[in-house]
Amino acid sequence: MSGMLDSGARLTADTGEEVKVSGLLGAGGQGEVYRVKTSIGDQALKWYYPACATAEQRNIVESLVGRDFEDDRFLWPRSFVTGGRAGGFGYLMDIRPDRFKGLPALFRRQLRTSPLALVTAGLHMVEAYQSLHSRGIAYRDISWGNIFFDPDNGDVLVCDNDNAVSEGDSTGISGTMEFMAPELVRGDAGAVPGTQTDLHSLSVLLFMLLMNHHPLKGRAELEIRCLDEAAEKRLYGKRPVFVFDPVDDANRPDPVEHTTVLATWAAAPPILQKLFAQNFTEGLHDPTRRVRETQWRHALSEVRDTIVVCAECGRQNMTEPQSATAGACWSCGRGLILPPRLVVTTLSPKVERNLRLRRAARVYAHHLLAEPDRHRYDEASLVAELVEHPRKPGKYGLANRSAESWSARRSDGTVQQVTPGQTVPLRAGLEFGLGSAARAVVRAD
Structure with a gap:
């Protein structure tokens, strides 16, 4: 697999250090990622495609490197790197450990995990983005492609942090369509990516993590013959309807095509269902009604603390934290016994x-x-x-x-x-x- 940079190529970091390319690790929408040798050991280098190596993107990356943001939940840009052909650039970051897996593998059911690990991952995700927001930084591209988690314990790692900017900065990308706030999808006057739109994206990501389904993809999506950009704008921006909207049932999950989300929603405790319903009904039309990070933190930590194990089949079950009755096991249907x-x-x-x-x-x-x-x-x-x-x-x-x-x-x-x-x-x-x-x-x- 060949890339823009040759194995053995030598580049220069903004610290003056020389880095040596070892090989290609992968590629994405904006560039390629290489393993490189540095004075502190192997690191990862993201190198931008020529079309993405704009002056605007360079300013964003140099600003992120200058922040010197220390948080073990982020693969933050560490050093700015230049050299190679045609005056390209990129940045150094730590290499993602193998224990962290991408969400697409979870959605394809290729990972063995548990409700405890998933709820823990959701809590860690919320706190990671809250940490970023508390520093006046908007991520702007929260999506399934930028978060990795450990399916054993729920640890998370946020990658591709090179699109984050200071709150109010309108440069750079607006996000990924499926995760973008409706006002951004529609292109409303005055609507810009920021921490308020991040809250919508975060809730979409949480729903997908815990329910294995998108919150706006119900019957309405199945009726679309060609899911082109115009259709996506209707689905996510112009006429978005929550699949479990308590009033509007026009976009309910199909009982044949959407069996997974029907089951996962039924297994979710009311404390989570209420927050999702608020975010994807009121919050779709009024950004100030979106669920805040503190609300998600409290709910997810309480749910994690009150997960119980079915005495019959041994499966983990989420329960309502303040309830004295637990209902039936989502797996075997037997009544749960609360410890x-x-x-x-x-x-x-x-x-x-x-x-x-x-x-x-x-x-x-x-x-x-x-x-x-x-x-x-x-x-x-x-x-x-x-x-x-x-x-x-x-x-x-x-x-x-x-x-x-x-x-x-x-x-x-x-x-x-x-x-x-x-x-x-x-x-x-x-x-x-x-x-x-x-x-x-x-x-x-």
């Missing part, structure tokens, strides 16, 4: 969270914060976990994985100190302090 809840309450300000104590349930540092900057589900952030008694199968306790001692009060009023590494037996009514930041109680629904 006890761990109600964690932060002390200042007071915020209550509910965690279902499913097998191997875990409490993390962000559970002890009223408004965490980021949800981390790694070992370093672990505070407590549900463990089974080594000699008494079916008996469980909460193990203290933090660096602080707990003061646990049983339902009979007796108090036990739980030092780091110790386990307190799990009983309804058990109360304890999770260090100095929060308190918790075990409730049986």
Whole structure:
């Protein structure tokens, strides 16, 4: 597979360092990506096609490099690179690890994953773009082609970050049609890509991640004989209708052609259904009514904390966080059994969270914060976990994985100190302090 750059070609980064091309990794709509050797090891080089190597694109990339944005969820442009034939340019970034997979493979059902990993990926996606927006940067091209995730644990990596610009900047691209806000698709006067239009794109991406379907592709798409640009503009901009619009059923999923989204929507808890309905009804016509990142964060973190496992078939099920009834398993149809809840309450300000104590349930540092900057589900952030008694199968306790001692009060009023590494037996009514930041109680629904 040949490309614009020859293997062994030497180019120059803006730092003055020379980089050497090793080989072609792939190609996209704007350019090609190469593996290159640098003084800090192998990195990836995106090299623009001549038609895309405009002065405008160069200014955007140089601005992004100058921001020195440090966030492990983004393959951010690190250095600007020039050289090669006809005065081309590109930029260096880290190489995407193999564990991160593209969403097209998920949509084709080529990946083994779980509801827990998908909800986690959705939460991480929201927080990644929120981090970008909080710095005054609009991504403008949020789509299935620019996000990768680990199907095992839901970690995400945002790639192709060379179209992001400062909020209000009208240069560069407007996005990918399927993900663009309706006002951009229509070309409304004064409509420009920005964080407000990013919110629409983000909700489309979340719907596709969790429902494996586009939120505006129902019967209306099936009736289109030729899905040309004019038809796409009608579907996504001029006459967009949510496939589960509670009032307008003109674009409902077809019971034969759209069985997947009918099943995934039925398995989604009301807390998510309501947000999707708001975004793709009111939010289609009024950008100020689009779901904000904070709303998605709260909903997705609550849903993740209350996923339960079916006792019959072992499949994971999303449940409504505040409900005492779980309904039936989406896979086998048997009634779900809700495990006890761990109600964690932060002390200042007071915020209550509910965690279902499913097998191997875990409490993390962000559970002890009223408004965490980021949800981390790694070992370093672990505070407590549900463990089974080594000699008494079916008996469980909460193990203290933090660096602080707990003061646990049983339902009979007796108090036990739980030092780091110790386990307190799990009983309804058990109360304890999770260090100095929060308190918790075990409730049986």
